[in-house]
Amino acid sequence: MATPRLPMDLPLTTPALTGPPPATARDELRALLRLATPLAAANLLQMAVYAIDVIFVARLGAVALAAATLGVYLYSVVMWALTGLVGACAPVIAAELGARRHAVRQVRRSFRMAMWLSVLASMPFVLLLSQGERLLLLADQDPVVAAQAGHFLRILLLALIPAVASGAMRVTAAALGRAGWATAITALALAVNLAGNWLLVFGHFGFPALGLTGSAISSVITSVAMLLAYAAILTLDPKIRRYRLFGHWWRTEWSRFREIVRLGVPIALIFTLEGALFSAAGLLMGLIGVGEVGAHAIALQIAAIAFQIPFGVGQAATIRVGMAYGAGDLKWITRAGWVALGVGIGFMGLTASLLWLFPRLFISAYIDVDAPQNAQLVALALQYLVIAALFQLFDGAQTVAAGVLRGLQDTRMPMVIAAFGYWVVGFGTAIGLGFGVHWQGVGIWIGLAVGLAVVSALLVWRWSMRARLGLLPAPAG
Template structure:
């Protein structure tokens, strides 16, 4: 029995090497996105809890836009992967051109919407001093969505071609530039003005513009990608391919939106509870987001490999690849869960100034939230890698409904009740997050299991 189990398990573990080879540059690239926020939080957190809460509030708006932009752009990857599996340059070039134009338009739209919606920040019931600090920060960081979403168009194309290192190097460059600008602009080093938290916002905008420029030059200069840049014309952008990308991208964007909006809702709820709760929420959320990037990278790797197998038509292999990704995600997130439990009282200290008022309360609340984050590591990991596999087979509409129900019918009401009507407060808000993520993981896996079986049966007969 033990030998049988080991043999069955080896079917999936044999895929680990290929999964990791494809995923690790994606993970490093995604960590690059996250490190921009982490660096901001650590440096701004040294200024005080109010500044950290203001960054958290402003970023809550920007994260919504970012989720829509990144979610939409993921439609490019499975289509490119499928075209690559079919060895079709014409189809791949069409997807790339249309995807890049749509991402550029979307970036502009998202910036405009967030800028126009800025007055809503007053209605969120946040402390007055936090709102006043958040407004100018929001303007600048919202503008950075334009280069970020354009970058995603390039990144998803390269990922779909299984060339994941280009985005990794672009993000590394972005972080070097961002760290330098943060140091000199927040604290006023050398001849640079001391701008406080606004310095972090300028650093974000400039570093993301640099990232896009690097990505364009890096891809266009390589022989492998040159044919995909040929014949680009706005007049060549047609309705059929645009609608195909939109039909895949819009539900994918909404899936990511529902999850990010849930965590954004947690930011607002904790802000209504108090500044200390909001600052503590931001610390725990930053750490959870950091670990989430590892399984997000695995999710993209799964989407690419599943998309390739769909193009080839090997659905048995497709199911094996997907399950190997799921197993790897469980191992990775289980490791992080253990680290969170062991270090939950230590980690918050990296984000606060011990000499600032309310620091002790922030650390205490954050320590408890990190323990809950440890529990939902597995749920969060499973739901995102299963979503990647479903996108690989281009199933996006039903998962969109599943994520809405899980996060907004199950998770958020629990957060509201436990956060406002019990003594749990911020801890109760995070129990709601855990509930939503667990429901999503369960129902999404059932969906993939059903569809992958159906593909095998249909292909057999």
């Protein structure tokens, strides 16, 4: 049965949400920050959700922690790639809002196909990762760890479709001007996951102590809770319900489906290429020594926390540039893109300065920097954080540049740039400096920084050459 029309559904355009294009860079900055701030906050809260799992599972022992780490790694690589795939509906929806032509109907169709895609694309990976134990044994992992990881992963896979669908709902809500819900719902997820782990891992209030299984069940409950929360928001929020997003959910729009896939597959591959690069760097560190692995993990975690801010700016930039793209407003496109790049790079310049000036302070959040047994770990982490200070600038530039290019619905060439920069230049330099020149961990981190520098430079160049490269729409009017 179709959802009944509401009185506010009668207009098929959405001037209330899009509004007039910003007249100045200051106006665009305000609009960008209104959108980026809750998205960045949600990204930071999502990291806290993952940290809770580690905190609880670590108390179960080394084998359980290793099993959970391997299982979550396989799951997260797939989940982030699929989230990038369905997230391609964001620039499509933003362009539809910018064009304002039958936007209600067009937005609903794009959302519907993104939700279809979240299910259809996830199912093959659910089948593949259900064989997690075999995959880990093929990778020569410890049989006991592989067995526990396989069991953990089979339960965790129940969270995959809800997590990917929630990602599609999140970017849709943000594109429709309600990004604040992402922060609220991720905070809810944090509370649910904390309660779930506390009740099920060790058993409290009469619940069974399920150990590693309990942590997996908690993650599933958290993903389902997020899915239901987003569904409620998209149905009930006064500014969103006019779109009747779940109306006619059975209808297919294969041309729209193919458009989202066309844009989304390169985004998914970019996420995979970048994530795999840092995982491979960790494996290279393992060839050097245990201390290098620990220092690498600490430095990378610090960098990852800071990265969530420009990542949120890049997500917002996709929507802002996408709306300007749909409107055919070339001045707005230029203004939105450069403002976003300025915010992202400027923030990372601040974090780079803080890392340069106070590296021990950041490391002390993870280990006791004054303990004699940690002296080698601290010394190595300090070296890596010096490089991470430069790393921050390039990382902020590349994620925002990728975001503004997604707003222009340009994803294929950025994927090629990412493959070349991360793996040919970055990984090649890491191996050459780390092992050929024997700079060890420092060489590997320089390789990561060089790879990010090349990717950021090429993406910013592509953005600056957008007119000559034919990336712009025909001017409106």
